Amino acid sequence: MTVLELDDVEKHFGGLPAVDGVSLEVDEGEILALVGPNGAGKSTLLKMISGLQPPTRGNIRFLGGEIGGLQAHTVRQRGVAMVLQTPRTFESMTVLENVIVGAMFGTAHGRLPDSVALARAREALGFVGLAGRADEEVGTLNLHQQRFLELARSLAGRPRLLLLDEVMAGLNDTELQASIDIVRMARDELGVTVIWVEHVMKAVMSLAERVVVLDFGRCLVDGVPEVVMRDPAVVTAYLGAEIGEDG
Numbered sequence: 001m002t003v004l005e006l007d008d009v010e011k012h013f014g015g016l017p018a019v020d021g022v023s024l025e026v027d028e029g030e031i032l033a034l035v036g037p038n039g040a041g042k043s044t045l046l047k048m049i050s051g052l053q054p055p056t057r058g059n060i061r062f063l064g065g066e067i068g069g070l071q072a073h074t075v076r077q078r079g080v081a082m083v084l085q086t087p088r089t090f091e092s093m094t095v096l097e098n099v100i101v102g103a104m105f106g107t108a109h110g111r112l113p114d115s116v117a118l119a120r121a122r123e124a125l126g127f128v129g130l131a132g133r134a135d136e137e138v139g140t141l142n143l144h145q146q147r148f149l150e151l152a153r154s155l156a157g158r159p160r161l162l163l164l165d166e167v168m169a170g171l172n173d174t175e176l177q178a179s180i181d182i183v184r185m186a187r188d189e190l191g192v193t194v195i196w197v198e199h200v201m202k203a204v205m206s207l208a209e210r211v212v213v214l215d216f217g218r219c220l221v222d223g224v225p226e227v228v229m230r231d232p233a234v235v236t237a238y239l240g241a242e243i244g245e246d247g
Contacts, residue, residue: 001028003161003193004049009058009068011044011217018044020217021058026161031187031194033208033225035201041217042197046163049195050082051075062161076106081154082163087146089138096134099124099153106157117156124156127190128182144175148182155186162186164196168203176200180207205229 004026011019019041026032034042047053049060051072060068067075081102090098099121104112112120125131128148133141141149147167154162168179180203186192198204204211204225211228213220221231228234 002026003028003030003063004195005059005061006045006049007059007061009045009048009060010056011041011048011053012056017056017217019048019055022214022217022219024212024219024222026193026195028160028193029187029191030210031183031196031208032210032212033204034195034197034212034214035199035204036214036220039216040214042214043165044217045214046082046165046195046197049075049161050080050163052082073105076157076159079158079160080163081106081157081159081161083147083150083154083165083167085147085166085169087143087150089146089149091138093138094134095130095136095138095141095149096121096125098138098149099156102153103156106154106159120156120158121152124152127155127185128152129178144171144179147179151182151186155190155192158190159192162192162194164194164198166197166199168198168200171200176203179203183207201229 002025006022006024009019009022010017022045036042044053048055051070054069059066062078062080067078100117103120104117125134128151130145130148130152168176171179183194184207187194208225211225212222213228213234221228221234
């Protein structure tokens with residue numbers, strides 16, 4: 001089943017294309033990585049899907065319905081959640097309260113009853129390993145833990161599609177592996193489809209099942225990681241050398 005369809009999507013800033021005619025289909029249950037250099041249009045593409053930015057032209061369909069140009073909260077309620085590289089937490093709230101917000105307002109069913117939102121929030125915190133920090137202030141968490149908090153808040157809304165924007169940047173090996181495990185479990189146990197912008201090639205090779213390389217806002221290569229990362233155009237333009245499993 002196709003979850004997401006992009007048809008000739010463009011985004012211009014001051015007449016310059018950041019995303020230039022991207023067409024793409026994503027199937028249910030995929031973990032798809034978007035890679036490419038800074039300025040390739042990866043994050044802009046995610047922001048258009050999530051409603052944070054409107055497309056200049058083209059169509060974005062989620063589960064068959066057009067979502068291009070809708071407000072972010074409407075897209076979220078239709079089942080698309082996004083986690084940014086820089087966490088956007090509510091500093092005046094506890095860890096649990098932050099996740100309750102995602103559970104209560106991030107679904108298609110309107111505002112959930114308090115008891116249901118609380119149960120979903122606790123479940124999501126347990127899923128990312130933060131159950132023991134539920135009553136603490138957000139400021140007690142490090143950057144890595146705040147990203148997990150953002151992920152929990154997204155998952156508490158029970159999304160069908162999860163967009164991740166460089167959430168593994170700057171992590172040590174232990175944190176990186178924990179992040180990989182959580183994203184994989186979100187797909188395997190919760191049935192979430194994942195589109196993931198990432199520069200950490202070790203994570204991409206370990207987790208992604210399909211890779212799309214963007215080149216100046218256009219799709220350059222689309223395929224399985226082992227083939228894409230050895231494509232001559234990708235090696236020459238972005239990587240400089242072939243990527244091995246330990247790269």
